[in-house]
Amino acid sequence: xxxxxxxxxxxxxxxxxxxxxxxxxxxxxxxxxxxxxxxxxxxxxxxxxxxxxxxxxxxxxxxxxxxxxxxxxxxxxxxxxxxxxxxxxxxxxxxxxxxxxxxxxxxxxxxxxxxxxxxxxxxxxxxxxxxxxxxxxxxxxxxxxxxxxxxxxxxxxxxxxxxxxxxxxxxxxxxxxxxxxxxxxxxxxxxxxxxxxxxxxxxxxxxxxxxxxxxxxxxxxxxxxxxxxxxxxxxxxxxxxxxxxxxxxxxxxxxxxxxxxxxxxxxxxxxxxxxxxxxxxxxxxxxxxxxxxxxxxxxxxxxxxxxxxxxxxxxxxxxxxxxxxxxxxxx
Amino acid sequence: xxxxxxxxxxxxxxxxxxxxxxxxxxxxxxxxxxxxxxxxxxxxxxxxxxxxxxxxxxxxxxxxxxxxxxxxxxxxxxxxxxxxxxxxxxxxxxxxxxxxxxxxxxxxxxxxxxxxxxxxxxxxxxxxxxxxxxxxxxxxxxxxxxxxxxxxxxxxxxxxxxxxxxxxxxxxxxxxxxxxxxxxxxxxxxxxxxxxxxxxxxxxxxxxxxxxxxxxxxxxxxxxxxxxxxxxxxxxxxxxxxxxxxxxxxxxxxxx
Amino acid sequence: xxxxxxxxxxxxxxxxxxxxxxxxxxxxxxxxxxxxxxxxxxxxxxxxxxxxxxxxxxxxxxxxxxxxxxxxxxxxxxxxxxxxxxxxxxxxxxxxxxxxxxxxxxxxxxxxxxxxxxxxxxxxxxxxxxxxxxxxxxxxxxxxxxxxxxxxxxxxxxxxxxxxxxxxxxxxxxxxxxxxxxxxxxxxxxxxxxxxxxxxxxxxxxxxxxxxxxxxxxxxxxxxxxxxxxxxxxxxxxxxxxxxxxxxxxxxxxxxxxxxxxxxxxxxxxxxxxxxxxxxxxxxxxxxxxxxxxxxxxxxxxxxxxxxxxxxxxxxxxxxxxxxx
Numbered sequence: 019x020x021x022x023x024x025x026x027x028x029x030x031x032x033x034x035x036x037x038x039x040x041x042x043x044x045x046x047x048x049x050x051x052x053x054x055x056x057x058x059x060x061x062x063x064x065x066x067x068x069x070x071x072x073x074x075x076x077x078x079x080x081x082x083x084x085x086x087x088x089x090x091x092x093x094x095x096x097x098x099x100x101x102x103x104x105x106x107x108x109x110x111x112x113x114x115x116x117x118x119x120x121x122x123x124x125x126x127x128x129x130x131x132x133x134x135x136x137x138x139x140x141x142x143x144x145x146x147x148x149x150x151x152x153x154x155x156x157x158x159x160x161x162x163x164x165x166x167x168x169x170x171x172x173x174x175x176x177x178x179x180x181x182x183x184x185x186x187x188x189x190x191x192x193x194x195x196x197x198x199x200x201x202x203x204x205x206x207x208x209x210x211x212x213x214x215x216x217x218x219x220x221x222x223x224x225x226x227x228x229x230x231x232x233x234x235x236x237x238x239x240x241x242x243x244x245x246x247x248x249x250x251x252x253x254x255x256x257x258x259x260x261x262x263x264x265x266x267x268x269x270x271x272x273x274x275x276x277x278x279x280x281x282x283x284x285x286x287x288x289x290x291x292x293x294x295x296x297x298x299x300x301x302x303x304x305x306x307x308x309x310x311x312x313x314x315x316x317x318x319x320x321x322x323x324x325x326x327x328x329x330x331x332x333x334x335x336x337x338x339x340x341x342x343x344x345x346x347x348x349x
Numbered sequence: 350x351x352x353x354x355x356x357x358x359x360x361x362x363x364x365x366x367x368x369x370x371x372x373x374x375x376x377x378x379x380x381x382x383x384x385x386x387x388x389x390x391x392x393x394x395x396x397x398x399x400x401x402x403x404x405x406x407x408x409x410x411x412x413x414x415x416x417x418x419x420x421x422x423x424x425x426x427x428x429x430x431x432x433x434x435x436x437x438x439x440x441x442x443x444x445x446x447x448x449x450x451x452x453x454x455x456x457x458x459x460x461x462x463x464x465x466x467x468x469x470x471x472x473x474x475x476x477x478x479x480x481x482x483x484x485x486x487x488x489x490x491x492x493x494x495x496x497x498x499x500x501x502x503x504x505x506x507x508x509x510x511x512x513x514x515x516x517x518x519x520x521x522x523x524x525x526x527x528x529x530x531x532x533x534x535x536x537x538x539x540x541x542x543x544x545x546x547x548x549x550x551x552x553x554x555x556x557x558x559x560x561x562x563x564x565x566x567x568x569x570x571x572x573x574x575x576x577x578x579x580x581x582x583x584x585x586x587x588x589x590x591x592x593x594x595x596x597x598x599x600x601x602x603x604x605x
Numbered sequence: 606x607x608x609x610x611x612x613x614x615x616x617x618x619x620x621x622x623x624x625x626x627x628x629x630x631x632x633x634x635x636x637x638x639x640x641x642x643x644x645x646x647x648x649x650x651x652x653x654x655x656x657x658x659x660x661x662x663x664x665x666x667x668x669x670x671x672x673x674x675x676x677x678x679x680x681x682x683x684x685x686x687x688x689x690x691x692x693x694x695x696x697x698x699x700x701x702x703x704x705x706x707x708x709x710x711x712x713x714x715x716x717x718x719x720x721x722x723x724x725x726x727x728x729x730x731x732x733x734x735x736x737x738x739x740x741x742x743x744x745x746x747x748x749x750x751x752x753x754x755x756x757x758x759x760x761x762x763x764x765x766x767x768x769x770x771x772x773x774x775x776x777x778x779x780x781x782x783x784x785x786x787x788x789x790x791x792x793x794x795x796x797x798x799x800x801x802x803x804x805x806x807x808x809x810x811x812x813x814x815x816x817x818x819x820x821x822x823x824x825x826x827x828x829x830x831x832x833x834x835x836x837x838x839x840x841x842x843x844x845x846x847x848x849x850x851x852x853x854x855x856x857x858x859x860x861x862x863x864x865x866x867x868x869x870x871x872x873x874x875x876x877x878x879x880x881x882x883x884x885x886x887x888x889x890x891x892x893x894x895x896x897x898x899x900x901x902x903x904x905x906x907x908x909x910x911x912x913x914x915x916x917x918x919x920x921x922x923x924x925x926x927x928x929x930x
Contacts, residue, residue, distance in 0.1 A: 096753075097839060107643075108638070109637060109643065109895065122753075123843030187746075193752075214746070427814075442806075443801070452802050496926055
């Protein structure tokens with residue numbers, strides 16, 4: 019019954035607004051209801067699938083008026099994501115939850131949203147300056163830290179010459195993770211380098227394995243690999259085996275997949291750095307809703323990662339994954 | 350005697366050793382229809398290519414109004430007044446009559462960056478020219494050529510060639526793809542064009558059509574002229590025999 | 606007669622589809638503000654950026670050729686502007702000039718390659734797309750160490766390329782200008798006549814004396830420069846150059862042209878149709894947003910529409926060629 023009334027109201031509003039575009043345009047200002055628009059990343063990525071699970075659960079538990087929008091793929095992600103945020107702001111909701119993935123283009127938009135009195139909650143990226151920008155809260159990783167923790171863990175496992183494989187050259191977040199990895203290795207007296215993988219090849223396991231194998235054979239000094247996506251970590255482990263270097267080259271990855279977790283349990287992979295995307299989706303909504311309802315927000319950035327997953331805790335993570343598929347960002 | 354328009358003197362053409370034409374002599378005159386007959390592979394298309402400047406003869410001379418000419422490109426032949434209407438007519442089906450008529454010769458008005466096609470002029474001229482060919486059906490200048498019949502397309506192509514200065518027209522199998530009724534329309538077009546003093550080379554393998562309009566005739570077989578004659582000198586049966594591969598060529602020639 | 610006239614216009618199907626799509630989203634998204642100024646700005650901005658490239662792509666497709674290299678030209682142009690201004694410290698005009706010159710160069714390269722190899726332009730320009738994208742990525746990483754370079758301040762160029770008014774970007778004005786120019790060329794000039802003729806029948810056009818390679822070369826340069834212009838625009842709007850950006854334009858521009866009634870095999874189409882094609886694209890991608898439905902569906906919408914568009918265009922063309930007057 020509620021749905022029917024809603025539909026009728028929608029139809030009437032649709033017709034009215036169609037014939038009187040400017041009138042509704044002006045009337046838009048009081049459209050400050052309690053809508054929370056969550057602008058997420060490509061749905062094809064299990065990582066963002068976990069964010070969506072967190073989002074959905076939060077909306078359900080809190081009874082929030084949340085909307086989840088996401089681009090279909092990685093193509094032109096800077097432009098697409100920026101446009102999505104632009105349009106979200108144009109709708110003048112009560113709050114937007116976004117990642118400050120691309121500071122150059124998103125920073126002015128965050129300021130614009132604040133000028134329009136739209137609350138902004140940042141997730142995943144943007145830890146450095148969320149308070150200066152007037153954001154309500156921040157939940158997420160710091161990309162440099164993600165790589166840095168990975169570099170530390172790799173060093174502990176005896177890696178002195180590691181490469182970081184970046185599969186999306188355009189993504190500054192991924193670049194920063196690699197920088198963190200290299201920095202941690204160099205701090206410990208080792209060395210590190212970044213390798214760019216053609217992004218259209220990154221979903222082709224055969225191609226990735228052949229490439230990594232080629233790199234290992236032509237650079238015999240390399241004794242560590244960090245990948246920035248779990249499926250690439252799996253490919254890297256296979257490539258290491260192909261090159262007959264399983265006892266020399268240690269592999270670690272950022273983000274999770276069930277396969278990667280299995281490899282960690284078997285001891286073929288050393289670690290996975292988790293940023294717990296589910297929490298970013300869940301807390302993104304929660305932080306926005308509590309701010310809208312009560313004006314409350316944490317005073318510091320909230321950390322959802324880096325969380326180091328290695329042989330010591332991998333079984334617990336796998337157990338959760340089998341009970342609640344997708345929640346750990348792994349499938 | 351009038352000066353011939355285009356003449357070939359002892360023209361031979363060979364492609365990497367294969368002889369396509371040998372020892373060809375042809376004279377064409379203004380206001381006359383010269384029919385070129387022959388089966389497929391007789392060398393008709395090579396002859397057209399030589400006359401329209403697409404290829405140069407291996408040996409022999411091409412004359413235009415008694416002056417030796419060496420065409421380096423079809424454009425040079427066109428500039429002298431040699432127009433060619435190919436079997437596919439060379440019109441663009443998805444374009445209007447007027448746009449087709451003036452393709453690559455668009456009338457313009459205005460100057461500099463504001464130079465633009467004078468559409469009203471293009472419409473007016475194209476329609477009046479096509480009508481003067483005796484096309485009976487009402488034709489609109491904005492009509493797409495693709496909606497028109499084969500005969501009407503021939504009318505557009507021929508009137509276009511004549512309007513842009515063709516004194517001599519090469520018509521390549523204009524009736525080949527047409528039905529009986531449309532063919533007769535085209536034959537009328539050819540006669541109409543001839544009456545304006547234009548010289549015409551009509552390529553065909555339809556003896557009936559040829560005999561009904563031709564003033565002079567050349568029959569080609571395997572790259573050689575097997576017979577040349579004037580209107581009335583051969584019967585339809587003789588002509589058919591000549592064209593059917595030269596079996597009776599000797600007897601015909603000897604019997605002369 | 607009037608209806609018959611409309612049914613024979615290449616843009617009419619796209620026009621009806623644009624109206625339908627707009628009403629559809631006004632109906633389901635109007636309550637959320639799809640028809641407000643902000644919502645209108647959203648789809649107009651999207652359509653404009655696409656349209657600046659799609660309009661010349663439409664002309665090229667009418668002439669029977671493809672250009673799938675525009676995507677990487679967008680990215681390359683943006684990184685050129687960014688590197689010139691931020692990294693080398695040149696005045697912004699130098700970066701813009703070099704970016705547009707790169708667009709000209711890619712256009713000339715495409716035309717020469719298509720001409721010399723006689724390989725279908727679909728393949729040749731796709732190859733160019735990879736060459737340009739790879740070169741841009743490699744050079745930017747060698748020179749600046751990164752594939753993205755930020756532009757802190759573009760000065761006067763911000764006014765020309767990134768002015769925003771009620772959330773509408775100045776790119777809409779550029780789009781209108783590009784549309785007006787292309788419409789004029791296609792409808793009013795001999796050059797436009799040649800474009801149709803080449804696409805209708807390359808041989809016939811050549812025999813009639815149309816300089817086909819001069820025409821194609823100019824059209825390739827036109828698409829190249831337009832893509833570079835969009836690259837400059839996005840760089841200055843987003844305050845950063847990104848060497849690998851722009852790939853979504855590769856097929857979106859061709860799709861917009863086809864939805865807009867341009868025949869895939871050439872010879873038939875209109876600029877205004879392409880404009881409607883871009884509006885449809887913009888309306889769907891942004892409109893879904895306002896319905897609150899999962900945005901995952903937008904590609905399925907576009908794909909379905911593409912099928913419908915191609916079928917409708919075939920019907921319109923057949924109708925145009927059958928009807929006498």
